[in-house]
Amino acid sequence: MPAPMKIGIISESPADEMAVRVLVEAVLGVDVKLVQPSLRARGWPSVAQVLPAVIRHLHFNTDAAGLVVVVDADDSVVHTAGHEREGYYHPRCRVCQLRGIFRQTTKRLPAARGRDRLLRCVGVAVPAVEGWYLCGRDHGVTEHAWTDGQTSGRMPYTRAQLKMRVYGTDRPSLAHEIECAMREVQRHRRDTRRLENDFPGFESMAKDLRDWKTRLATTASLAKSASLALAKPA
Amino acid sequence: MIGPNGSGKTSLILALQRLRSLARLPLRNPPHREADERIADAPSAGLAACATWPPHKEADGRVADGRIADGHIADGPEISWHFTPPFDGVMAVMRCVSETECDFLDVVPLPSGAGRGDWPKLRVALAGIRCYVLDHRALASRSLSREGAELKGDGANLATVLAALQLHAPGAFDELREALCRILPEYDDLQWAFANDGTVELQLRLADSGGLVAAEHLSQGTLYLLGLLALAYDPTPPPVVCIEEIDRGFHPRLLRDVRDVLYRLSYPEASGLKRAPVQVIATTHSPFMLDLFGEHPEEVVLAEKHGEAAQFSRLSDRKDLTDVLDGGGLGDMWYAGILGGVPQECATQESAPPFETDKTDRSDQSDQTDQPDQSDERGEADNLP
Numbered sequence A: 001m002p003a004p005m006k007i008g009i010i011s012e013s014p015a016d017e018m019a020v021r022v023l024v025e026a027v028l029g030v031d032v033k034l035v036q037p038s039l040r041a042r043g044w045p046s047v048a049q050v051l052p053a054v055i056r057h058l059h060f061n062t063d064a065a066g067l068v069v070v071v072d073a074d075d076s077v078v079h080t081a082g083h084e085r086e087g088y089y090h091p092r093c094r095v096c097q098l099r100g101i102f103r104q105t106t107k108r109l110p111a112a113r114g115r116d117r118l119l120r121c122v123g124v125a126v127p128a129v130e131g132w133y134l135c136g137r138d139h140g141v142t143e144h145a146w147t148d149g150q151t152s153g154r155m156p157y158t159r160a161q162l163k164m165r166v167y168g169t170d171r172p173s174l175a176h177e178i179e180c181a182m183r184e185v186q187r188h189r190r191d192t193r194r195l196e197n198d199f200p201g202f203e204s205m206a207k208d209l210r211d212w213k214t215r216l217a218t219t220a221s222l223a224k225s226a227s228l229a230l231a232k233p234a
Numbered sequence B: 001m002i003g004p005n006g007s008g009k010t011s012l013i014l015a016l017q018r019l020r021s022l023a024r025l026p027l028r029n030p031p032h033r034e035a036d037e038r039i040a041d042a043p044s045a046g047l048a049a050c051a052t053w054p055p056h057k058e059a060d061g062r063v064a065d066g067r068i069a070d071g072h073i074a075d076g077p078e079i080s081w082h083f084t085p086p087f088d089g090v091m092a093v094m095r096c097v098s099e100t101e102c103d104f105l106d107v108v109p110l111p112s113g114a115g116r117g118d119w120p121k122l123r124v125a126l127a128g129i130r131c132y133v134l135d136h137r138a139l140a141s142r143s144l145s146r147e148g149a150e151l152k153g154d155g156a157n158l159a160t161v162l163a164a165l166q167l168h169a170p171g172a173f174d175e176l177r178e179a180l181c182r183i184l185p186e187y188d189d190l191q192w193a194f195a196n197d198g199t200v201e202l203q204l205r206l207a208d209s210g211g212l213v214a215a216e217h218l219s220q221g222t223l224y225l226l227g228l229l230a231l232a233y234d235p236t237p238p239p240v241v242c243i244e245e246i247d248r249g250f251h252p253r254l255l256r257d258v259r260d261v262l263y264r265l266s267y268p269e270a271s272g273l274k275r276a277p278v279q280v281i282a283t284t285h286s287p288f289m290l291d292l293f294g295e296h297p298e299e300v301v302l303a304e305k306h307g308e309a310a311q312f313s314r315l316s317d318r319k320d321l322t323d324v325l326d327g328g329g330l331g332d333m334w335y336a337g338i339l340g341g342v343p344q345e346c347a348t349q350e351s352a353p354p355f356e357t358d359k360t361d362r363s364d365q366s367d368q369t370d371q372p373d374q375s376d377e378r379g380e381a382d383n384l385p
C-alpha cells in the first residue's frame, strides 16, 4: 500500500476540508495526510490575501507535496475553457485569480525540502460547495445550470436553497454540516467522473491533481536514475 | 448587535431588564382587570420585541431630572416597545422622568391582535427575559446544590445547573456533553465534586490522561462555553436571552461553534427541537463573529451614537449591502468603516461627511472625469499577474 501523500488543504470550514479530502483521495487514488495545524480562510477575498503566505509556509516549513485550494464562486465570473488559453487571465474569475497568485508566489521561490516547488491544485465550486454535494442526487444542480442562469438573468436556485437541500436548513450547525457533507461525497468516492462532468470547476481541480501524479512520478523516476548513476562505479 | 463602545448596545439590554422589572408591577393605567394577576405559568409562545427611543426633551432643551410628579412624565423620554405575534395587539411605553430613570409603564392597545387582552400573557413572557454578563470567576465557583433551577446572570451557579440538567433531563445533558467534547476535543467528560458543605464543583476530564481539571483551572473560554451550552441545552429556556460580549474568551475559529449555540436557541427546529424559539440579543466587537452572519444580515443590528441619541438599524435595511459585500466579508467591511458603527477618532471627526453627501460628491466627479468602462474587465496577457 502506497504511503500517504502529505498535502495542505485550505478551505472555508472544517466540513469543506473533510469533504475535499475525500474527493482528493478519490482522484489521486492514494490516502493523503494533511499538514498540521489545519489551514483555514475566512471566505473570499481572505483566501486570496493569505494564499501567498500559506504557499511560502508550506514550501519552506513543511514537506507537503502540494496545496489544494477550494473556494466558492459565489457570484463571481465562472471559469470557462476560454480562460485556459495560454496567457489569458480573467481578473474576476476566482480560478484565474488563484492560479495567478500561485504563479506569482512560486516563481521566485528557491527549491526547498528536496522539491523545486509546491504543487498547485485549485478548485472553485459553482456557486458553492453545496452544489458539489448535490451532484448525482439533484439532477438540476450543475455548473451549466448556474452559468445559463447568469446568461439569462434567471438563476435556477440560490445558494441558500442549495444549503436547504443539503442540510435541511440554511443555518446548519458545524456538526450537522460535516455529517451531511461526508454523506454526500461518498457517492463520488469511487468514481468522480459525474462530478467532473457536471462541475468543470471540479474537473479543473481533478486535472491539477492528475498532473501532480505525473510530476511526482517523473521526479521519482529522475531521482531513481540519479541515484543509480551515482552508485555506478567510475 | 455591533457598534462602537458607548453606542447604546448595553443600554438596550438594560432597557429590556427595566421593561421586565416594570412589567411585574401594577400599570399606571391598568388596561385589563387581569393585569394585576400574579405572574404564573409562562406562555409557550416566543416573544420578540423592538424598541424605539424618540428623542424627547423639554422646550428649552433641559432634561428633566430626578423623581418628579406624574404630570411631568410627559416631558421625559419614552421608550416604545412593539411585539411580534401573538403579542402584537399592544405597545408598551416606558415613560421616563429623566434620561436614565424610567419608572412608569403604560400599555397602549393597537389595532392588530387582541389589544389590551394580550397584556396578561405578555407580562408573563416579559418576566422571562434573562440577561447575562458571564464572569469566568463566577462560572468557576462552587455553588450550592439547591441553586440549580436557572443560570444566574453572571453564571455563578453553573456547576449546579449542569448537575441538575443531568439529573432531570439526561438526554439534553448527553447532547450538551457531546457538543462540549466535539468543540473542545481535549476533554471527554463533565463530572462533579460534591463537598460536605452542600456545594458542588464542576470538573472536566482530559481525554488523553483521564485526569480531572477543576473548574477554577479551566480557561476563561472553556468556562464561557460551558455557560452558553447550559443556556442552549436547557429544555425550557427563557423567551428572551441577552448576552454581552458573546465572543469574549474564544479563539476566532471557535466562533462558528458559538454561533451554532446561539442558533440552537433561536432556531430550535434546525436542531430538531420542538420548543419555541428564543430571541437572542447578543453584543460583539469581533469582526470574525460578524463574518458568520454574512448570509443573514437581517440578524445584525448596528448601533450608532449621534450626539446623545443612540440609533439602531438592521444591516439588511442598507440598500447597497450586496455591493458592499462584493468587496469582502462583513467583518472587514465593518472594520473598514463602510458599514458605520465604528468609534469616532479625534483626527477624523470633522472630515467625515455623511454617507449620502459622499455619494453625491462622487457622482459629481464622475460627470467631470472620464471613467474607464468597467463593464468588461477581461484581459489578455497584459492583465496577467
Ligand SMILES: [Zn+2]
Binding pocket: A078, A079, A080, A083, A090, A093, A094, A095, A096, A097
Ligand atoms: Zn478563469
